[in-house]
Amino acid sequence: SWLVECLKHSKVLPVLECHRIKKVEKKDAYHVDTSNVSEVSDWACKRGATLTHCNEKFTEALELLQNHAELRNEASDYSRALAFRRASCVLKSLPFALTDVQQLIGYKDIGEHVRKVLADILDYGSSPEVEEIRNSEWFHKMKLFTNVFGVGPAIAKSWIDKGWQSIADVRLAGSISKDWRISWGLAFYEDLLTPVTVQEAEAFETLIRTEMKKISPLSIVTVTGGFRRGKSNGHDIDILMTHPDEGAESNILSKLMGALNKCDLVLKGYFTKNTFSSEMLSDDSKKGLRSHFDHFEKWIGICKFPKSFQTDRKLQSVRDSSTTLPESAQQLSHYSGTIQHQDVLPSEHVNISADNTMSPCSKHTFKTDDKQKSLTLKRERTEMLEDSSPKSKRFKYEDLSEKEVISLANSDRNWTARRVDLIVSPYSQYYYALVGWTGSKHFNRDIRLYAQKVLGLRLTSHGLFDMKKGEALPASCEEEVFRHLQLPYRDPTERNC
């Protein structure tokens, strides 16, 4: 402790702290004293990172380099991008503002290239490499084009090769893709580029909760993604849903989408079925679970958000009193004035069952005890009797032509198009799904790699699998996920690496 005191203000302390903490964790791995965990560790999931920190000018530069490497998207760029992100994460977790690159000696994720960039910023106020990218026309165009929903680096590059400079140029070219995401993304480019605010996210969450309460009162609805990590805006809203009775979650999404559709809030999207099977947990091959993809049932698409979502106080209080909640999504019209009841789909549109887009997913369960199973079956039967909604529906705007989509976007409207991801997880996988869908993306990458390299465990959004013992480790809360991983619990706001 004398040595630590002497070095408190020196450049060496963070490295020493790191070693001290590692010892503590080895001694009693299951009960790590989180209050004493240093900000410094080889693993970002151990260190944690909050949204605000004291090294923003450095992390902003490193993340621009990361973004540039991702957009180049050539052979070695993935690992270059990752290296910049890892370095940025180290800087986010430093308890002090960097004043000298020597302060980073001993940090695994700070390589020569990063050191040079940081030294330039420290010495000259900026890095020539970063500034060159910042001013690069190619980079600006790539960012512009990849901001279109459904457009990745390859398509963006092909648009640049065609000589297109702006979204207006792409729009002028007319029909350029069969992918609905791109035609809708282009038509609603400005809407989708404007960040979703926390007020809008809360208003939408209120609406989903209210509808879910009617569909299945015990269902659990959680806003995940950046908003759960404390961000005040994001590019979309991610909502994870489950039901405490395993299996009962399997038809809630189709009912929810039906309810939203009735209120004319669904623009366009696609369903994916639950394709998870418990063998996937142990399947290490490419056919099994790839760590960054999951197999949950979900709807990914674009919804109408009434402009009143941005301002209406009544719709904003999500977590507090239920008395402020609207009785139903249709009551939104009282708040927004946007829902025309005559706009609700006529029944012949609702019952088309030719395509299977809304059929409920197959049920996959693991580790459910008998008592729970019988309870589940009982509740399921009750819910099935209550379920009089059609199993397959089409949405009002589903079959619009490209021209009709453009004219919808250009119409006089009091709503904004918003990207929405709705995910449904079986309860037995819910807390792993919650960690995965809370992110951040890099937190996930790091915690999964940590699980594999340090503990020989396979972590995905579906669960944690002990490869040696050949068994899954269930969790009944997020804290338990962290305990299984022998990690101090990190609040979502500390997962912003």
Ligand code: DCT
């Ligand atoms: N995710 C992941 N790997 C990906 C994409 C997403 O692990 N390739 C996880 C982490 C966050 C969560 O899913 C939601 O994804 P996004 O909405 O893309 O991220 P976000 O953090 O919510 O960002 P934003 O605030 O911009 O929506």
Ligand code: MG
């Ligand atoms: Mg998100």
